[in-house]
Amino acid sequence: MPDRAECAVLAGVVVRIGYRRYRLKDFWQRRQMLWAAAIQTPAEHERKLRVTVSTIHEHTKTETLADGPETDLHPSQLEDIVQLISPEGVRTESPGFDPWVADVTDDQLVDLYQDMVVIRRIDTEAIALQRQGELALWAPLLGQEAAQIGSGRALRKDDFVFSSYRDNGVAYTRGVDFGDMLKVWRGIASAGWDPYAINMATPAVIIGAQTLHATGYALGCTYDGVDSVAISYFGDGATSQGDVNEAMVFASSFQAPVIFFCQNNQWAISEPVRLQAHRHISDRAPGFGIPSIRVDGNDVLAVMAATRIALDRARRGGGPTFIEAVTYRMGPHTTSDDPKRYRPAGDLEEWGRKDPISRLGRLLESRGALSDEVAKRVQEKADAVAREMRAACIALDKELDPMMLFDGVYEEPHSGLERQKSQYAAYLASFEGGTA
Amino acid sequence: MTQMTLGGAINSGLRRALADDDKVVLLGEDIGKLGGVFRVTDKLQEEFGPRRVMDSPLAEAGIIGTAVGLAFRGYRPVCEIQFDGFIYPGFDQIVAQVAKLHYRTRGKVKMPITIRVPFGGGIGAVEHHSESPEAYFAHTAGLRVVSCSNPQDAHTMIRQAIACDDPVLFFEPKRRYWLKGEVSEDLGADTLPMGSARVVTEGTDVTLAAYGPLVPTAMDAAAAAADDGISVEVIDLRSLSPIDFSTVEKSVRKTGRLIVTHEAAQSGGIGAEVAAAVTERCFDWLEAAPARVTGFDTPYPPAALEEAFLPDLDRLLDAVDRVMGRRNSLTGWKATA
Numbered sequence: 001m002p003d004r005a006e007c008a009v010l011a012g013v014v015v016r017i018g019y020r021r022y023r024l025k026d027f028w029q030r031r032q033m034l035w036a037a038a039i040q041t042p043a044e045h046e047r048k049l050r051v052t053v054s055t056i057h058e059h060t061k062t063e064t065l066a067d068g069p070e071t072d073l074h075p076s077q078l079e080d081i082v083q084l085i086s087p088e089g090v091r092t093e094s095p096g097f098d099p100w101v102a103d104v105t106d107d108q109l110v111d112l113y114q115d116m117v118v119i120r121r122i123d124t125e126a127i128a129l130q131r132q133g134e135l136a137l138w139a140p141l142l143g144q145e146a147a148q149i150g151s152g153r154a155l156r157k158d159d160f161v162f163s164s165y166r167d168n169g170v171a172y173t174r175g176v177d178f179g180d181m182l183k184v185w186r187g188i189a190s191a192g193w194d195p196y197a198i199n200m201a202t203p204a205v206i207i208g209a210q211t212l213h214a215t216g217y218a219l220g221c222t223y224d225g226v227d228s229v230a231i232s233y234f235g236d237g238a239t240s241q242g243d244v245n246e247a248m249v250f251a252s253s254f255q256a257p258v259i260f261f262c263q264n265n266q267w268a269i270s271e272p273v274r275l276q277a278h279r280h281i282s283d284r285a286p287g288f289g290i291p292s293i294r295v296d297g298n299d300v301l302a303v304m305a306a307t308r309i310a311l312d313r314a315r316r317g318g319g320p321t322f323i324e325a326v327t328y329r330m331g332p333h334t335t336s337d338d339p340k341r342y343r344p345a346g347d348l349e350e351w352g353r354k355d356p357i358s359r360l361g362r363l364l365e366s367r368g369a370l371s372d373e374v375a376k377r378v379q380e381k382a383d384a385v386a387r388e389m390r391a392a393c394i395a396l397d398k399e400l401d402p403m404m405l406f407d408g409v410y411e412e413p414h415s416g417l418e419r420q421k422s423q424y425a426a427y428l429a430s431f432e433g434g435t436a
Numbered sequence: 437m438t439q440m441t442l443g444g445a446i447n448s449g450l451r452r453a454l455a456d457d458d459k460v461v462l463l464g465e466d467i468g469k470l471g472g473v474f475r476v477t478d479k480l481q482e483e484f485g486p487r488r489v490m491d492s493p494l495a496e497a498g499i500i501g502t503a504v505g506l507a508f509r510g511y512r513p514v515c516e517i518q519f520d521g522f523i524y525p526g527f528d529q530i531v532a533q534v535a536k537l538h539y540r541t542r543g544k545v546k547m548p549i550t551i552r553v554p555f556g557g558g559i560g561a562v563e564h565h566s567e568s569p570e571a572y573f574a575h576t577a578g579l580r581v582v583s584c585s586n587p588q589d590a591h592t593m594i595r596q597a598i599a600c601d602d603p604v605l606f607f608e609p610k611r612r613y614w615l616k617g618e619v620s621e622d623l624g625a626d627t628l629p630m631g632s633a634r635v636v637t638e639g640t641d642v643t644l645a646a647y648g649p650l651v652p653t654a655m656d657a658a659a660a661a662a663d664d665g666i667s668v669e670v671i672d673l674r675s676l677s678p679i680d681f682s683t684v685e686k687s688v689r690k691t692g693r694l695i696v697t698h699e700a701a702q703s704g705g706i707g708a709e710v711a712a713a714v715t716e717r718c719f720d721w722l723e724a725a726p727a728r729v730t731g732f733d734t735p736y737p738p739a740a741l742e743e744a745f746l747p748d749l750d751r752l753l754d755a756v757d758r759v760m761g762r763r764n765s766l767t768g769w770k771a772t773a
Contacts, residue, residue: 160508190540201508202541206532212498213533216505216513223461223487224509242525246498253493408542409577411601415631416678417577 089362237268
């Protein structure tokens with residue numbers, strides 16, 4: 001497999017000595033060819049690649065990036081990123097990645113388009129529900145639709161998702177019940193759904209903790225002799241956590257069939273990604289022996305291709321893959337956040353031009369696949385989902401039986417807790433109208 | 437019945453658990469080829485292979501978090517934390533994930549994870565190798581916390597812990613690893629449940645509750661007190677979450693006096709919990725205020741000071757004098773040679 005180390009070193013050289021953009025393009029084309037080669041003959045290619053990487057290291061060992069002059073080129077401006085649909089809606093060629101989505105028909109593209117429209121609608125409706133006091137909190141996913149749909153729709157039912165709390169779009173692809181999805185946000189449960197019903201763990205709130213769970217689950221899949229894959233979703237901020245780094249160590253050492261899917265949405269609440277990573281986040285994985293792909297996270301097709309490559313590697317026993325989906329959190333961290341305090345002017349405008357839905361819309365229009373009728377159907381579907389979700393939300397009873405406090409702490413009886421429970425029941429019963 | 441050391445009895449318990457259930461997997465640092473730094477997992481990798489007995493990368497959060505994922509997939513991981521003081525990097529995964537996942541998912545996801553922790557001092561070790569962190573975990577809802585004090589319990593309880601569908605912190609008294617005793621691997625229906633305390637020495641004047649490494653010390657204290665004509669009942673608590681207060685309560689209603697002892701620091705410890713619960717339940721039976729004999733509220737000291745730190749026979753006897761209303765160190769009594 002092409003190794004990020006190679007790319008990182010090359011990128012380092014380019015940044016440091018100030019090559020012009022055409023050099024970057026050369027580099028990118030070369031990388032795509034490497035990928036193409038890898039897809040065809042992985043074993044042989046890996047052997048070749050080792051030679052290439054060691055040669056590159058040899059060549060540049062005295063000139064590291066840290067020693068080089070400062071550059072004003074922001075990492076996100078580098079072009080070593082997989083993109084199959086440009087922001088203008090033009091399908092661009094990529095020899096390494098095209099084969100992985102060659103089967104995607106226009107009708108299926110419309111489905112992906114509809115999925116993205118639907119989860120944006122879910123997001124909008126949830127924010128409205130929060131503003132109306134029906135939800136206590138919501139973590140908007142606006143802007144990250146392609147990253148979540150492109151990856152989520154690449155998965156099989158028997159794959160298992162370990163996500164963070166902003167991944168409600170992924171939950172949608174798993175077929176989550178809307179009421180279940182909202183329970184946490186309505187404050188009536190610590191987790192909404194049965195993980196085994198949709199093969200998706202309920203979101204981890206502790207940042208990055210779920211990456212280890214995915215790794216352990218993946219290990220279990222290999223022990224069971226199945227080719228299911230575990231995928232963990234996390235953000236750019238999480239990559240600073242020890243758990244995420246430990247997960248990569250474990251996944252690499254045990255060659256666990258796990259995908260590390262990082263949605264780099266540029267922000268960890270108010271902290272910009274450069275505080276977490278001085279270089280591309282995807283540059284980290286090769287240090288752990290994990291190949292990584294940096295993909296345009298607002299390009300649903302590119303995300304799907306990258307995820308399919310990672311899934312295929314994992315299923316064939318190739319071990320973990322790291323995907324950095326470069327995207328942008330267009331909304332606040334949560335409904336309690338005020339991004340005006342930290343977001344630079346112009347960001348929304350710049351990233352709005354790269355919007356995942358409108359770019360796919362333009363592509364479909366150019367192919368005549370998004371007729372008024374289809375657009376209307378998509379919008380009706382989104383509105384229907386929103387209505388269904390709102391009804392499910394309102395139907396969730398906020399009045400809980402206080403004795404539910406004690407439910408599910410242990411699987412087997414715990415004498416200490418049983419005593420507290422019976423004493424509290426007696427206390428409740430002591431009120432007028434209480435039942436003993 | 438076979439003569440075994442306490443460490444050997446855990447080893448035989450692990451072997452049985454591995455043989456009985458394919459879903460049992462062991463992971464930890466140096467547990468494979470080396471057999472663990474205390475050899476508790478000796479030869480298990482040879483017997484069951486590197487998938488069942490995994491040497492893990494050197495990362496405690498990684499060990500626990502990976503175990504969580506394995507448990508999600510239906511496995512029963514048994515994690516070894518090499519030394520008590522190394523558990524803290526894994527603390528978040530233990531208290532935020534292992535302990536809460538069952539509650540979070542209302543029982544949909546079970547966490548039958550056993551976390552083995554050699555704990556306690558008395559082996560002349562360097563910093564971080566002699567701690568007693570059990571109270572942190574006994575304070576955490578969702579976890580069970582147990583500690584064994586003899587070879588038979590070591591064998592029985594590790595098997596019970598692994599079979600338990602809840603997560604169990606299994607504290608092994610490392611300075612007693614070489615304590616020998618007869619062990620039966622035949623666990624009959626009358627086997628004491630994991631959450632139950634046991635009266636190990638019967639007595640009528642004082643109840644002395646201990647667990648883990650201090651149980652033998654407490655039994656010595658009972659023998660020495662008997663020479664003075666004081667009858668001490670020693671209870672091996674065995675389980676610290678839950679604590680079997682019915683056994684303790686029954687004893688204190690008989691003796692009217694309570695001493696609790698542990699190596700861990702005093703404040704906010706297991707002793708405080710036992711003293712408070714006994715006071716709540718047995719106030720009218722108490723002849724004296726409950727006494728605690730514990731490590732001090734200091735970090736674990738360097739080896740040359742650990743004898744002063746650790747509760748020993750004399751400190752226990754001094755407490756016996758205290759609860760018996762006899763002259764003791766707090767009333768100005770001085771020992772004479």
